[in-house]
Amino acid sequence: MIVTAQKPLDEILDFLSPYNSILVAGCDGCTQPPRGLREASTLAQLLELGGKLRSKNFNLRVTTLPKQCDSYLTLTTLQTQIEGIEAILSLACGLGVQTITQVLPDIPTFPSQNTLFIGAEIREDSILEERCAACGDCMLAITGGICPIARCAKSLLNGPCGGSQHGKCEIDPEKDCAWDMIIKRLEKLGRLSALEEIRTPSNFGQVVRPGRVGV
C-alpha cells in the first residue's frame, strides 16, 4: 500500500486560493490510511472552514475514484463530474495527481497528500511501516523474508553494521535493526550459512527511472 500523510491545511489553502469551484477527489485504491469518500468529505469540510476564516468561500464538490492510478477508470469516472470545476484536489498518492493531470490536462490538479513510501499496515501496533523499496532486484529469498534495502537505515547488503545495538538501529533506536532480524530469522530456519557469501552490489539498474514495463 502507498502510505501518504496529509499536507498542512495552510499549504493546501494557499495553492487552492486562486480557484473557487474545486473537486475534492478521494481514492479507494491502495492509499493508506484509506483516502476514500469519508476522508475526502472531511477534508472538504476542513477546507471550507479554513477558507471562511481567510474570507474565502470555496465551492467544493466531493467524489471518490476506484483507483486514481488507472488512466481509463480515472477519465471515465471524472469526465462526467468536472463541469464548472476550476481545480481538482487529489487525495491519492503522487500517481493519482499525475494520472488526473494526464487525462484532464485542461484542469489543474493539486496534491493534498505527501506520498511517503510503500508500507505494510501493522494493525496491532497501529503503524504503517516501509517494508519494500521497489528496488527491482528482490533479495528476500536470501534474507529470510526481511528486506535490508527498505528496513536497514543504510540499506546494507552485508550487515549488520557496527551500529546495531541490542537489536535496535543506531539511527533510530525506536526501530529494529533489519540485519539483526535477518540473522535471527536465518538461524531459526537453519540457513545462517547463506550469509557466509559476501553479496556484491545489487543491480539497481534493473529499474531505470522512470521505470516502465509493458502489459
Add this chain to the structure above:
Amino acid sequence: MELSAKQQKVALKINEEYCSSCAACSSACPFEAIKRDPETDKMLLEIEKCQVCAICYSSCPAKAIDIIYYDIHSLTRYLENAKEEYKSDSLVIMCKGSAPDFQDVEKLFGVSNFVPLSVPCVGRIPPELLLKSISPMGIKKIYILACDEDYCRFERGSSITGRRVTALNVFLEQFGYAKELIKLKRNSLKVKVDRNKCISCGNCVFYCPYDAAKLEHGAASFDLELCRGCGLCVTLCPAFALDLEHWEEDRISALISKLPKEKKKTNILVLRCQWSTFPKLEGEFDSNVHVIDMPCAARVDPLHIMEAFQNGIDGVLIAACPEEDCKSQTGSKEARRSATALKKTLSQIGLEERLHFCSVAPRYPEAFREELKQFKVRIEIACSKEVRQ
C-alpha cells in the same frame, strides 16, 4: 481544579439505617460493586466499580439505596406529569440503548399514543413503579422495550426485567387485572452494510471489538448475532459502506442541521455517549447547549463535528466513558484517538479549542456539568477573541 474521588458527590449510596444486609443488591449487581463485609455484616459499595445501572436500587426490598438518577419519586412525578401531557393510558418504558426514537416504538408495539419513559437500561425501574402506574395512576397497558439479553450494556438489566415482568403479570392476573398487562419486547440496534460501497479496506474487521466483521468475497459482511451496535466500524469506514440503525450518518447530520441556534450566545453541541452521563427526565440545559446522544463515543464522527461547526455551532464537547468503564470495550479509547487526531488537524486552522473530549462517569454526577461549565467559558473566550480580531 479537579476534585479528588472522595470529595466528589457520588450517584449511589447505601443507607445503613434501612439496610438489613439481605444482600439482594450484591447478588443482583453485575459488576461486583457491592459486597457484604463478613466482620460487620454491613453492605459495602465500591463506587469505582459501580456503573450506576441501578439494578441494586430496583432490587432492594428495604429502599436502603439512595440514588441521584431516576429514583422512584422523580420517576413517579415524571409519569404523573407525562400522563397529563400525552393524554394516554398506555405507558412505554424503553432502554435508550435499543430505542432512541419514539417513532420506532410505534412500529414495534403498534401504539401511537403513549406516555414515554426513556431510561438508560430498563433494569433500573423498580417493580413498585409499574404497580404505582397501574394504580393509582390508571395506566391500562405497559410496554417495556429492553435490549436483547446479550446486548444489555449492564449485562443483567434485560434478563432481570424479563423475570420481573413474568412475575408481575402472574401477580396482576391473580388480582383480576388483564392478562399480560405488561408486555416486554426486546430489540437491539445493529450495523447495516452496503456491500456495493465496500472497498475492502478491512478497518471494520480489525477494529470491531466483537469480531462481528469479516471480509467475504471481497466485501465486508457481519455476523449480527455478535454485533453490539457500538458504531465504531461505521465511524471508521472510509467508504460510507456501513451505517448503524437509529444512528445513521444522515440522521445525525439532519439533527445537526436542525439545531436551533441562539443568536446572542455561544452555541455548544454535546455529543454524549449515553452511558457516560445520564440526562434528567425533564429539561436539562440552557437553550444554547444542544445534546445528541450516541450509542458509544465511538460513533462520534469527525464529519459530524465539522458539520456542526459549519452550522454555526461554536464548540463541540464529546462526553465519553472512562476507558475502563466503556460499554463497548475499545469504543472510548478509539473515540479519544480520533478526537485527538481531529483536534490536531483543527489546530492548523486555529480551531483546536472548539473541540473538547472529556471522559466522565455517571457515578460522579457533577463531573460532566463541571466539564461543560469549563468548556463554555473557554468557548466564550475563544469566540470573543475572534470578534476582536
